[in-house]
Amino acid sequence: MTDQREAAGRPGRYQRTIAGGIGSMIVLVVAVLAFVVFRGAFRDNAAVEVDPVDYLAVVAPAQESGFDIVYPPSLPTGWKATSVDFDPGAHPDWGVGLLTDTGKFVGVRQEDDDIDRLLATYVDKSPQEGALVTVDGAIVPEWREWSDQGGDHALAATVDDYEVLVYGSAPVGDLLTVVRSLTDAPVTG
Incomplete structure (x- = not known):
């Protein structure tokens, strides 16, 4: 038995919705924010001391x-x-x-x-x-x-x-x- 889409000459695809796209963007934004918070928690922000020079x-x-x-x-x-x-x-x-x-x-x-x-x-x-x-x-x-x-x-x-x-x-x-x-x-x- 062949899929109707294949019979119509179109490859099989999943259904895309606006709600699904918005959901994907929300997940991506949350992942980026989590990464930024994680990186900030473990970053060494110590001030760099500049060595003096003998001018x-x-x-x-x-x-x-x-x-x-x-x-x-x-x-x-x-x-x-x-x-x-x-x-x-x-x-x-x-x-x-x-x-x-x-x-x-x-x-x-x-x-x-x-x-x-x-x-x-x-x-x-x-x-x-x-x-x-x-x-x-x-x-x-x-x-x-x-x-x-x-x-x-x-x-x-x-x-x-x-x-x-x-x-x-x-x-x-x-x-x-x-x-x-x-x-x-x-x-x-």
Whole structure:
């Protein structure tokens, strides 16, 4: 005896209903949610501790190459340098990334480049310029202030023929601490 569907030239199939499709979707969603909960329960979410770097070990060779590098000679208690970058090419540039004692980021960049490009790279594509800030005791006294809507801030000044940018998610007071400390004196010790 042949099945009527086979006789009609159609292969045998089970009946599909809208209720069956909805039921299948519900089962799938429950399975995905159960997986997410299970994975979250056994995931290791421990904070990753970033090892400090010795940025002064990069400053000394940069100075020896003839680059008048501007750098913080020391860091406030609890702060640490987490990254350092030096490109000794025809137009040398350098940068150091710092974490404050509260875990906020402060970066220092020194480049022979346009300040607008530096701001677009390190702060925001269109940051808002603030007031001109006078910083007594700094390597240069006047710094331009910038901020973005995400809460990042920056202070910029021209030192010799290089743009120096002090920027990050840290409060402006922490950025000013770095600005006040910047020097181009030879590394000692």
